[in-house]
Amino acid sequence: MASSSAARGITARQRLSARPPGATCAGAERARGRPLGFSPGRIRSGKVSGAGLLLLAVLALAPAGAAEAHTGQRAFILLLPTHLYMFGGALVVAVSFVVMALVPMAGLRALERVRWRLGDAPRWSALGPSLATLGLALALVIAGHLGSRDPLANPLPLLLWTLWWVGFTFLHALFGNLWAVLNPWRGAYRLLSALPGLRAWRARPPLGYPRRLGYWPAIVWFFAFAWFELVDPAPQDPERLANALSVYLGATLAAMLLFGEQAWLRHGEAFSVFFRIVAWLAPLGPEPQPSGAAAEGPPRGLSLTVPGMRLLKVGALPLSAAAFVLLALASVSFDGLSRTFWWLNLVGENPLEYPGRTVLIGANSLGLLGVFCVLVAVYALAVLLGRALAGVGSGAIESLGRFVVSIVPIAFGYHFAHYLPTFLVDGQYALRALSDPYALGWNLFGGRDLHVTASFVANYESVQVIWSLQVVGIVAAHVVAVAVAHFLALRETAGLRQAVLSQVPMTALMIGYTLFGLWLLATPAVG
Amino acid sequence: MSKKDNHADATGTGGIGVSRRTAFKAAGALAGAAVVGGTGGSVSSALSRQALAQSMGSDKPIRIGFQVHRTGIGAAYGRWYERTTTAAVQLINETGGIAGRPIELVSEDDGTDPKRGAEVVEKLAVQHKVDFIFGTLFSHVVIGSAPRAGELKIPYFVVSEGYHVASGSLNRYVFQPGITDVRAQVTAISSWVLNNLGKNVTMIFPDYAFGYNHRDYFGEAVRQRGGTIKALLPIPPTESSYTKYFPRIPADTDVLYHVMVGPGVLTFVKEMGEHFGSQRPQIFGFIDSLEAVDMASPGLEFLEGTYFWEAFPRYAGGYPTRHARFYRDRVGVNDAGASLKDPKDVSTYSHMFGCWETLFIMKNAVEQSGYRERSPKDVAALIETVENMQWFNEGIEHPQGHKKFVGKIHQSFAQQFISRVENRKLSVVHRTSIEDSLYEPEADYTTQAL
Numbered sequence: 012m013a014s015s016s017a018a019r020g021i022t023a024r025q026r027l028s029a030r031p032p033g034a035t036c037a038g039a040e041r042a043r044g045r046p047l048g049f050s051p052g053r054i055r056s057g058k059v060s061g062a063g064l065l066l067l068a069v070l071a072l073a074p075a076g077a078a079e080a081h082t083g084q085r086a087f088i089l090l091l092p093t094h095l096y097m098f099g100g101a102l103v104v105a106v107s108f109v110v111m112a113l114v115p116m117a118g119l120r121a122l123e124r125v126r127w128r129l130g131d132a133p134r135w136s137a138l139g140p141s142l143a144t145l146g147l148a149l150a151l152v153i154a155g156h157l158g159s160r161d162p163l164a165n166p167l168p169l170l171l172w173t174l175w176w177v178g179f180t181f182l183h184a185l186f187g188n189l190w191a192v193l194n195p196w197r198g199a200y201r202l203l204s205a206l207p208g209l210r211a212w213r214a215r216p217p218l219g220y221p222r223r224l225g226y227w228p229a230i231v232w233f234f235a236f237a238w239f240e241l242v243d244p245a246p247q248d249p250e251r252l253a254n255a256l257s258v259y260l261g262a263t264l265a266a267m268l269l270f271g272e273q274a275w276l277r278h279g280e281a282f283s284v285f286f287r288i289v290a291w292l293a294p295l296g297p298e299p300q301p302s303g304a305a306a307e308g309p310p311r312g313l314s315l316t317v318p319g320m321r322l323l324k325v326g327a328l329p330l331s332a333a334a335f336v337l338l339a340l341a342s343v344s345f346d347g348l349s350r351t352f353w354w355l356n357l358v359g360e361n362p363l364e365y366p367g368r369t370v371l372i373g374a375n376s377l378g379l380l381g382v383f384c385v386l387v388a389v390y391a392l393a394v395l396l397g398r399a400l401a402g403v404g405s406g407a408i409e410s411l412g413r414f415v416v417s418i419v420p421i422a423f424g425y426h427f428a429h430y431l432p433t434f435l436v437d438g439q440y441a442l443r444a445l446s447d448p449y450a451l452g453w454n455l456f457g458g459r460d461l462h463v464t465a466s467f468v469a470n471y472e473s474v475q476v477i478w479s480l481q482v483v484g485i486v487a488a489h490v491v492a493v494a495v496a497h498f499l500a501l502r503e504t505a506g507l508r509q510a511v512l513s514q515v516p517m518t519a520l521m522i523g524y525t526l527f528g529l530w531l532l533a534t535p536a537v538g
Numbered sequence: 539m540s541k542k543d544n545h546a547d548a549t550g551t552g553g554i555g556v557s558r559r560t561a562f563k564a565a566g567a568l569a570g571a572a573v574v575g576g577t578g579g580s581v582s583s584a585l586s587r588q589a590l591a592q593s594m595g596s597d598k599p600i601r602i603g604f605q606v607h608r609t610g611i612g613a614a615y616g617r618w619y620e621r622t623t624t625a626a627v628q629l630i631n632e633t634g635g636i637a638g639r640p641i642e643l644v645s646e647d648d649g650t651d652p653k654r655g656a657e658v659v660e661k662l663a664v665q666h667k668v669d670f671i672f673g674t675l676f677s678h679v680v681i682g683s684a685p686r687a688g689e690l691k692i693p694y695f696v697v698s699e700g701y702h703v704a705s706g707s708l709n710r711y712v713f714q715p716g717i718t719d720v721r722a723q724v725t726a727i728s729s730w731v732l733n734n735l736g737k738n739v740t741m742i743f744p745d746y747a748f749g750y751n752h753r754d755y756f757g758e759a760v761r762q763r764g765g766t767i768k769a770l771l772p773i774p775p776t777e778s779s780y781t782k783y784f785p786r787i788p789a790d791t792d793v794l795y796h797v798m799v800g801p802g803v804l805t806f807v808k809e810m811g812e813h814f815g816s817q818r819p820q821i822f823g824f825i826d827s828l829e830a831v832d833m834a835s836p837g838l839e840f841l842e843g844t845y846f847w848e849a850f851p852r853y854a855g856g857y858p859t860r861h862a863r864f865y866r867d868r869v870g871v872n873d874a875g876a877s878l879k880d881p882k883d884v885s886t887y888s889h890m891f892g893c894w895e896t897l898f899i900m901k902n903a904v905e906q907s908g909y910r911e912r913s914p915k916d917v918a919a920l921i922e923t924v925e926n927m928q929w930f931n932e933g934i935e936h937p938q939g940h941k942k943f944v945g946k947i948h949q950s951f952a953q954q955f956i957s958r959v960e961n962r963k964l965s966v967v968h969r970t971s972i973e974d975s976l977y978e979p980e981a982d983y984t985t986q987a988l
Contacts, residue, residue: 083614085801089778090808090837161645163608244654247609247647356776361746363775363800364678365611367651465617466882471836535778535801537611 084432085536087474093533096478097526100486104525107490108518111497112511119498122317129313132297141198148195148260150448155253159450162247163463166448169441171252172240177430178438180289184318184423187297188290190283196264200272209268216271220278225331228266228279230338232259234379236281237342241349242375244368284335291325291416292423294318319491322416323498330408333415337390340422341383347429347531348382349375355537365537390418393516401504401513413503414517417496421521424488425528428481432468435477439463478532485528489521496521599642600635600904602627602897603662603671605683610650612676614830615886619673619697620645622890625869626897636901637909644668652682659686659694669912672896673697675889677748684708691988692912693920695900697892699723701751704949706981710988713924713948715941716896717889718849718975721755726954726975727822727847728759730968735820735845736792737765742783743797745772752797752824778802784813793820796827803827804837811840821845825852825957825964829886832876834962841959848955848964849888850938856957856966865894865937874963891938898935899924918988924948925984942972946982951975 155167162168183189204213239246239255246252267275276283290296298312328336348354349371355362358374368375394414395407403410439461446459453459467473496517500510604623607616623643631640644666648655655674662668671687672695674680680698687694688709695713696703701721703714731739739760743749749772757767768788773780780802787794798806810821821844833841851857852875854866869890870878877883903909907923909916925945932940941950951972957964 083801086804086831087835087837089801089805159645160647161606161608162647244651245647245649247649352776352778361775363744364746364748365650366678367610367649367654367682369651369653462877462879464877464880464883465614466877466880466884469614469830469884470832470882535776 084468087471097529100525101522104489104522107493116501125317127315132313135192138198140192144193145195152253154448155249163440165249166444167249168247169444173437174441177434183286183289184292187293187295190286200267218269220270220274225329226335229281229284232281291321322495325416327409327412333412336415337386341386343425345379345382350536352535393520396516397513401509417492420488420491424484428484436465489525600639601642601668603668604645604673607650608647612650618886618890619893622869622893626894637905652679655679655683656686659683663690663692684712687711695896704947710983710986715899715950717892718952722975724755725759726970732763732765738768738792740769740787740791741795742771780806781809791819796823808837825888830884832884846957848957850891851966852887861934861937895936947979
């Protein structure tokens, strides 16, 4: 038990001896070895705020400790024959294209007839649910400023990034556009625009929303959101997030007052646009309306349909809306890409010594923008090439706006597959944080001492299960996408043969994206 | 003893009711440890120190900033660092706190990001006004954060295992007293490896700083002790398949020394097994490769009969002392090194003890130096007190073992463990002495101005 006897002998020695000689102000001369090429002079000058390049050089040369890259979940996935899954997934998508090629318009009609009316939706008050959400948002802002600094104990980052951005999105694909009812602004807008000075603004907003702007404000805000999530060094910092949330709440409300509630929510509010799009996937939703007119306000007649059928009722989107859909897919794609060893190698970083987000701000900003641009280009190419193959003459812009709805299932499939593991872990932290949101020692829901288990992402059997779910998610999403694109093509072209031809490039794109999505989940990655 | 509120950070712990019996029992244990050894060689016992502190009268909490990798690539370690820290803070507060003052832990997430680390240091020091900051693990974060701590003149206790502290490249405010560094670890195990496994060594390591540490220090030790490095095989960090490297291992290799890290580790072991089959050299690795990973995981079958360095044996049978048992129970780890609440949640057992021990060292530093608040005078007294510490005696405060603290380089040296994989578990076969791990100090922080 006791090691060296010398240790025991020391105990009697006087501990507080005199200061060692020479402990005066640091002299210029210091006999000190230079370890491993590391330049102590730079650190001695002490300025961490020096050029990022300098810090990078220092870090690159610095001696490292032993606790570096952690083995993690990806280690188990690397043991799986992932290339077989990838091949199989691509094959399934290709086969689904062939199968669809045999399905004529009559098949579409049959699917459309699969509808189960559920009666009228309850008339939601425009005030109640919305004000409740606003109250929650404000309570979370307060928690962000006053609660625990720990992003895994503070309810704000957990509710926003996990329960809302991931979980709530999942709910939209099942239950339709909940955000239309639950967004935090409708109630506040109703209250504010009932005030004497602002009443006129409700009928006639002071600023007309410029038609030409289209969905570009939503695109800009969504890009900013994606940048904050993926590139900003500390999106989970409670205080930082509270500030960002406050800014967004305020700016959106102001824009609604200035441009009109519907105009802004339809075109400028990033999440109203996003959730409306995801809701097109849901089996539950409003009674299908004539093509081109999307649901406004709370739904009335509700029905259950085959999931994704509502996509076919959307019609041709404006180009800016199409760009928004592609941005949604691009951002979740880049989330995965930015963590891969491939990407880190590309930007000149050592993935085993991940330098932290700060150093990568420039590269990742360009990467996010780049993936968006590449996706837009590839999508446009697929559509236009398909039109050329099928000999479709006019309406290129319409085609671009029409087929983009087939990308929606893919975007959702990525969202599901990509966020699944963190949702399962951080969801537990969220439940725990809800019991003590302000770190005052409360235990509101009895979950304060919940033991958060993350072991299922570090355990072979459960990792296999999660991987399988991810594969199914990605592949199923692409199969739905192929089907949707096929039916859209049937509408646009003269006959079955032409429709199939026009979809060859798009299907190639989707097969490619299946492979890409599975590769993102299988390739070595950090974190 | 008056009841002290537990001000530990609310990461699922909140206020903890303390029965007087538990408090006395724990205090007795601490006092016992103090009487037997006296941390830092002090002649006063824990109880009399408390009496002295209480007579000094401050009931204001001691605020300790915990720079934790809550998110980012260090999150798995950060989770266990947080659990261990919480357990230690709880114990200290149950037994009267630091100089009669309760610890208030303020945690900030640095995202395992060096620049963010520097911001966190500033936030903790300036905004939260903590007395000390501790807990940083990943080397590059330590290196990015330490200068700011030096500028702000706040004591910064890291639990990092990196040689950067002892190398002298940081500043006088930075200490690493609760965990040993990789140079000492490598030096310590070298004799045993050469004497027991063989003199001809081939090293396989990732081609960057972490790998170079092992290459350089182990290489140096091998040469000093009459061994031979047969081959050095650096592997590019982006590599995920290693099959092509194994044929480069010379046939007359006695020992294969491996320190692979990252997601490719399981693949590495599997492919190593496929290459060697049953005819393999002796194999020696570092548990860093497999912290928080179950030794019985698929892909690790080939490790049977191979050896690993451990700082603190994951399996309870490896070091069955009373203090190690007490520590294991308090942190909430079972005999297989996994969470008591979730047996599949394997801990980072060879690293997290550093948090526990460092907190007790900080406690003793405060009590022995008479530190009361973060004034230049008190901080200087604290730093000089720590620099004059020479031994941390094994006990509840230091369950991993005795530590020799070298004030000049702000670094401790301790015993290291060598374990063998037997029946998919780790069994300790050797404990090195502190002397085995010593190297000549290459720096002297004590001559720097504060």
